[in-house]
Amino acid sequence: MSKITKSSTAEYFAKNLQQVGFSSPLKAVLTTLKEAVDNSLDACEGAEILPELEIEVKKVGIGSTKNTDLIKIVVEDNGPGIDADDLAKVFGEYLASSKFGRGQCSRGQQGIGISAATTWAQMTNAKGVQVISKTKSMKKAVSAQVDVDIKTNTGIVRNKTTLDWKKTNGTRVEFLMDGRIQMNGDGGLLTYIDGTVLVNPHLTVTHKMGDNEKTTVERVSNDSPEIPEATLPHPHTFKLGEFITHSHLYGKISLSKFLKTGFSRISDQSIKDFVKNGLPKNLVEKTITTMNEEDFKKAFQAVQATELMAPSTKSVLTVGEDSLSKSINRLGEVDFFSVMTRKPTICDFKPVVVEVALARFINRGSEGEPVQLLRFANRVPLQFDKSGCAITWAIESVNWKSYGLSQPKDSLPQGPYVFAVSIVSPFIKFKNASKETIDASDELVEEIRRALMQAGQKLSRHIKHEMKEADLERKLAHIEQFGPILVEKLVSISGANASRKKKAEEGLRKILGRDSDDAVNQLEEAQTKLAAQKQKEAKKMSSADEADKGSQ
Amino acid sequence: MALIKVRELRLDIPKEAKNLAEKMLSDLEKSKRPYLEAVKTSLDNSNYNSKVGYLTPGEKMVRTELNVSSVQKLARVVFMLEILLRNLDIGAVNTKRELYYICKGLIKGDGKYKPLDFEDQDESDGIIDFIGDMLEVYREELNCYANDRGGQTYSQQLVVTETLPDGDKANVDLSTLGTTPFQPKNRPQSLKLKAKKKIDFCLVVESEGTAGTLQSMGFTKRNNCILMGAQGVPSNGVRGWCKLIENQLDVPMYFFGDLDAYTMQNIFRTLKAGSAASLIRNGDFSAPNVRFLGVLPGDVKKYDLPHYKVKESDPAEARQLKKAKDALENDPFFRDKKNKELSDILRWLIKEKIRCEQQSYFSVDPRDPIKTEKIILEKIRRGDYV
Numbered sequence: 001m002s003k004i005t006k007s008s009t010a011e012y013f014a015k016n017l018q019q020v021g022f023s024s025p026l027k028a029v030l031t032t033l034k035e036a037v038d039n040s041l042d043a044c045e046g047a048e049i050l051p052e053l054e055i056e057v058k059k060v061g062i063g064s065t066k067n068t069d070l071i072k073i074v075v076e077d078n079g080p081g082i083d084a085d086d087l088a089k090v091f092g093e094y095l096a097s098s099k100f101g102r103g104q105c106s107r108g109q110q111g112i113g114i115s116a117a118t119t120w121a122q123m124t125n126a127k128g129v130q131v132i133s134k135t136k137s138m139k140k141a142v143s144a145q146v147d148v149d150i151k152t153n154t155g156i157v158r159n160k161t162t163l164d165w166k167k168t169n170g171t172r173v174e175f176l177m178d179g180r181i182q183m184n185g186d187g188g189l190l191t192y193i194d195g196t197v198l199v200n201p202h203l204t205v206t207h208k209m210g211d212n213e214k215t216t217v218e219r220v221s222n223d224s225p226e227i228p229e230a231t232l233p234h235p236h237t238f239k240l241g242e243f244i245t246h247s248h249l250y251g252k253i254s255l256s257k258f259l260k261t262g263f264s265r266i267s268d269q270s271i272k273d274f275v276k277n278g279l280p281k282n283l284v285e286k287t288i289t290t291m292n293e294e295d296f297k298k299a300f301q302a303v304q305a306t307e308l309m310a311p312s313t314k315s316v317l318t319v320g321e322d323s324l325s326k327s328i329n330r331l332g333e334v335d336f337f338s339v340m341t342r343k344p345t346i347c348d349f350k351p352v353v354v355e356v357a358l359a360r361f362i363n364r365g366s367e368g369e370p371v372q373l374l375r376f377a378n379r380v381p382l383q384f385d386k387s388g389c390a391i392t393w394a395i396e397s398v399n400w401k402s403y404g405l406s407q408p409k410d411s412l413p414q415g416p417y418v419f420a421v422s423i424v425s426p427f428i429k430f431k432n433a434s435k436e437t438i439d440a441s442d443e444l445v446e447e448i449r450r451a452l453m454q455a456g457q458k459l460s461r462h463i464k465h466e467m468k469e470a471d472l473e474r475k476l477a478h479i480e481q482f483g484p485i486l487v488e489k490l491v492s493i494s495g496a497n498a499s500r501k502k503k504a505e506e507g508l509r510k511i512l513g514r515d516s517d518d519a520v521n522q523l524e525e526a527q528t529k530l531a532a533q534k535q536k537e538a539k540k541m542s543s544a545d546e547a548d549k550g551s552q
Numbered sequence: 553m554a555l556i557k558v559r560e561l562r563l564d565i566p567k568e569a570k571n572l573a574e575k576m577l578s579d580l581e582k583s584k585r586p587y588l589e590a591v592k593t594s595l596d597n598s599n600y601n602s603k604v605g606y607l608t609p610g611e612k613m614v615r616t617e618l619n620v621s622s623v624q625k626l627a628r629v630v631f632m633l634e635i636l637l638r639n640l641d642i643g644a645v646n647t648k649r650e651l652y653y654i655c656k657g658l659i660k661g662d663g664k665y666k667p668l669d670f671e672d673q674d675e676s677d678g679i680i681d682f683i684g685d686m687l688e689v690y691r692e693e694l695n696c697y698a699n700d701r702g703g704q705t706y707s708q709q710l711v712v713t714e715t716l717p718d719g720d721k722a723n724v725d726l727s728t729l730g731t732t733p734f735q736p737k738n739r740p741q742s743l744k745l746k747a748k749k750k751i752d753f754c755l756v757v758e759s760e761g762t763a764g765t766l767q768s769m770g771f772t773k774r775n776n777c778i779l780m781g782a783q784g785v786p787s788n789g790v791r792g793w794c795k796l797i798e799n800q801l802d803v804p805m806y807f808f809g810d811l812d813a814y815t816m817q818n819i820f821r822t823l824k825a826g827s828a829a830s831l832i833r834n835g836d837f838s839a840p841n842v843r844f845l846g847v848l849p850g851d852v853k854k855y856d857l858p859h860y861k862v863k864e865s866d867p868a869e870a871r872q873l874k875k876a877k878d879a880l881e882n883d884p885f886f887r888d889k890k891n892k893e894l895s896d897i898l899r900w901l902i903k904e905k906i907r908c909e910q911q912s913y914f915s916v917d918p919r920d921p922i923k924t925e926k927i928i929l930e931k932i933r934r935g936d937y938v
C-alpha cells in the first residue's frame with residue numbers, strides 16, 4: 001500500500017469507490033450514513049462522551065444519474081469536534097486517520113470512510129461535504145464545505161465561516177448525493193439503525209428516515225465503553241507481503257527492533273529462537289530499509305517456524321450480557337430472549353470475542369419467515385453479502401430444531417426472532433475492502449457456533465415451556481371432548497347398562513387424569529427451570545441498572 | 553337382506569365387535585387402559601412364500617392404547633364402528649366417500665360429536681382401514697366397497713352368472729356384448745364363471761384403452777381367450793376378478809404392460825401377490841399364477857421398439873428408480889429366488905435407465921393392423937414370458 005503515492009491515492013479511490021461500499025445507489029446512501037455514524041461514535045468513545053446523535057436521511061429531488069434520487073444525509077454528534085485546521089484532512093484526504101494500525105477495536109480503521117463519501121457526493125452532485133464543527137476550545141463553531149482534490153489527495157475547504165452554534169462541542173456533517181433509499185430488509189436504513197442501537201446501549205439517537213416519523217431511542221446504559229488498550233498484531237497472523245508492508249511503517253531501524261516493537265509477543269529470547277530456527281545472524285541487526293525481498297523471506301520463515309506466546313486477549317471489548325439484555329428491548333416488544341458473551345479467545349492468532357443475542361419478538365417477524373439476522377464486526381452492522389459470512393455459516397451449521405425452532409435444511413432458522421451476532425477484534429479479517437463479510441476461518445466459525453449453541457440452550461427453555469403449555473392445553477381439551485364419546489359408543493355397541501356406563505366414565509377420568517397430572521408435572525418442571533433462568537436474567541438487568549445509577 | 557359373501561368368513565363381525573367393545577368397557581371400569589390391536593400393514597411385516605403365492609402378514613401388530621394422545625383416534629374408531637355395524641345389520645352398502653359424508657352428517661346433527669369431525673376423506677378412510685385390519689376382515693365384509701374401476705373384459709366363450717342380493721340370478725354371455733366390455737362389480741365373488749368352449753388363455757392389459765383397441769381389431773374373434781384391461785394399478789375389483797378366473801377356469805394368465813419400474817412394482821406385483829397395505833386380504837385379491845408377458849427387456853432389442861431414457865431430473869421418475877432399488881432390498885416378493893427373473897428386470901431397469909411402453913408394439917409394423925396381436929401370440933406360443 002505504501003507504493004501508492006499520496007497524489008495517486010485519491011484518484012485510485014475515486015475510480016474504485018465501488019470497492020469501499022459505493023457500488024449501487026442504495027449502498028451509497030447506507031455507506032455514507034454508516035461512515036458518518038461510525039466516526040461520531042468513535043469520536044465520542046475516544047473522548048468518553050455519551051453519544052447523542054441526530055440523523056436525517058431524506059429524498060430532496062431527482063438524481064443526476066439514471067434511476068437515482070438526490071438524497072440528503074445529515075449526522076450530528078455531541079463529540080469532541082474537529083479543529084478547523086483538520087477539516088481538510090479529515091474529510092478531503094484519503095488515508096488520514098487517527099486510528100490507523102492502532103490495533104484498537106474502533107469502528108474506523110483505515111482513514112478511507114468519510115473521504116470516500118465526500119468523493120461520491122462531489123462526483124454525483126458537484127459538492128463535497130458541508131461540515132459544522134466546534135471543539136470546546138473554539139469560541140465559535142466553524143462551517144465549511146470540504147471537497148476532495150482528486151489529483152493531489154488533499155482536501156479543499158470552501159466558504160469557511162464561523163457561526164454561533166447551539167452546542168459547546170460536536171460535529172455536523174451534511175451530504176447531498178445521488179442515491180436511493182431503502183428502509184427495511186437486509187440493506188435497509190432502519191435495519192442499520194436497529195443494529196446500531198442494539199450494540200450501543202450507551203447511545204441516544206434521534207432519527208428521521210425518509211417519510212417516517214422522527215423517533216428518539218434513549219440510551220439504556222450510562223457507561224461509555226472502555227476502549228481497551230491497543231495491541232500490536234501477532235506475527236503469526238501475517239503473510240509475507242503484509243510483513244514487508246508492515247516494515248515500511250517503521251523506517252530505518254534494525255530487524256530485531258522492528259520485530260520487537262512492531263509485533264506483540266516477541267522478546268529478546270524470541271529473537272534468539274528465530275536464529276535457531278534459521279534466521280541468518282547477519283540479518284538480526286540489519287537495517288530493514290536495506291533488506292531485500294530474499295532477506296525478508298528468510299526472516300519471515302524463521303518467525304513462522306518459531307513457537308510464540310499466544311496474543312493477549314485484553315485488547316477486545318464487549319457490549320456485555322447485561323447491556324445487551326436491556327438494549328434488545330429497544331428493538332420492539334420482546335417475548336423472551338437469551339444473550340451470551342463468550343470469554344475473549346484466540347482465533348487464528350488474533351484475539352476475538354463473540355457475543356450473541358437471540359430474542360423472540362411479539363411485534364416483528366413471523367413464524368414462516370427466516371429469523372432476522374443482525375451481524376456486527378467491531379460493533380458496525382454488516383448488511384450485505386450475508387451468504388459468505390462466517391456468522392451466517394455458523395448459524396446455518398447449528399441444529400436449531402433441537403432448541404425448538406423450525407429450520408429448513410442448511411438454512412437460517414425461522415420465526416419472529418432477531419439473531420444478533422457480534423464479533424469484536426482489533427484485527428478482523430474481512431473478505432473485501434468494503435468490510436461487509438467476515439472471512440470464515442474454521443476456528444472463528446467454531447467459536448461463533450459455540451456461542452450460538454449456548455445461547456440456543458438458554459432460549460430453548462423458554463421455547464419448550466411454551467410448547468409444553470400449548471401441549472397441555474390440547475391434551476386437557478382432548479380428554480374432555482373425546483372421553484365421553486368413547487364411553488357412549490362402547491356402551492352402545494356392547495349393550496351395557498347405565499350403571500356400567502357410569503363406572504366406565506369414572507375409570508376413564510382416572511386414567512386420563514393420571515396423564516394430565518403427568519403433563520402438568522412436566523409443565524411445572526419446565527416452569528421451575530425457566531424461573532431460575534429468569535431470575536438470573538433479572539439479576540443481570542438490575543445489576544446493570546445499579547451500575548447505571550452509580551455512574552449518574 | 554343376505555348379501556353374497558366375499559369368502560366363507562369364520563368370523564361373526566357384529567359379535568366380534570361387541571366382544572371388543574365389552575372388553576374395552578370392562579377395562580375402563582377397572583381403570584385399566586383399554587387398547588386396540590391391528591395387524592401392521594407394511595412391507596417390513598410382509599412375508600412371501602412362492603408356494604403360497606401372495607404377501608401374508610407377519611407377527612407385528614400396531615397397538616393403540618388409551619391415553620390423552622390416542623383418545624381421539626379411539627373415539628373415532630368406535631364412532632365409525634357403530635355406523636358400519638348398523639350398515640351390516642340393515643344390509644346397507646356404502647363407498648368410503650359415502651361413509652365420510654355419513655359421518656359428517658351425524659357430526660353436524662349433534663353438537664357433542666363436533667370434535668370428532670374429519671377434515672378430509674383421508675382421515676375417515678384411515679379409520680375404516682384400521683377397523684378392517686383390527687377385526688381382520690375385508691372392507692367389503694363391512695359392506696364398504698370402492699367405486700368400480702378397471703377390469704373391462706371381452707370374450708367370446710365366457711358366461712358370467714351373477715347372484716343378485718335378492719337371490720335372483722343374471723346370466724351374461726360376453727359374446728353378445730360386441731365391443732362393449734363386461735365390467736365386474738367390486739364384488740366379483742358373487743359371480744360364477746363358465747366357459748362355453750375351452751379358453752386358451754387370459755390376457756390382462758395394463759391400459760384399458762389398448763385392451764379396447766385389441767378387441768376392436770378382432771382379438772377375441774380370432775382367439776379363444778379372455779381379454780381384460782386393468783386400468784393401471786388394479787383395484788380390489790380387478791384383483792378379485794383375476795383370482796376368480798384363476799380359481800374357476802384354470803386358464804394361463806398373462807400380463808401385458810409397460811416396461812418400467814412403476815408397472816413392475818405397483819401394477820404387476822399387486823396383481824400377482826397383492827400389496828403390503830392389504831396384507832390380510834391378499835389371499836382373495838391376487839392371482840399368483842399370472843405371468844409377465846411383456847414388454848420384456850429382450851423385446852426392446854428384438855423388435856427394435858422405440859424407448860425413452862428415464863429422466864432422472866424428473867422427481868417422479870427418480871422416485872420410481874429409488875423405489876425399485878428399495879424393492880430389491882426390502883420387498884420379500886422381489887427377494888424371493890423364485891421371482892429372480894422379475895427382479896432381474898428391475899435390476900435391468902435401474903442399470904439401463906430406459907422405459908418402453910406397451911403401445912410400442914404398434915410401431916413394429918404400422919402397415920399390419922394386427923402386428924401387436926401377432927407378437928403377443930408368438931410370445932405366448934414360444935413361452936417368451938417371465
Ligand SMILES: Nc1ncnc2c1ncn2[C@@H]1O[C@H](COP(=O)(O)OP(=O)(O)OP(=O)(O)O)[C@@H](O)[C@H]1O
Nearest residue numbers: 039040043090097098108109110111112113114171
Ligand atoms: N465526527 C467526528 N468527530 C471527531 N473526529 C472525527 C469525526 N469524524 C472523523 N473524525 C476524525 O477523522 C479521521 C478520519 O476519518 P475517516 O472516517 O476517514 O477514517 P477512520 O474512521 O479513521 O477509518 P475508516 O476509513 O475505517 O472509517 C478519524 O480517524 C477521526 O480522527
Ligand SMILES: [Mg+2]
Nearest residue numbers: 039108113114
Ligand atoms: Mg471512519
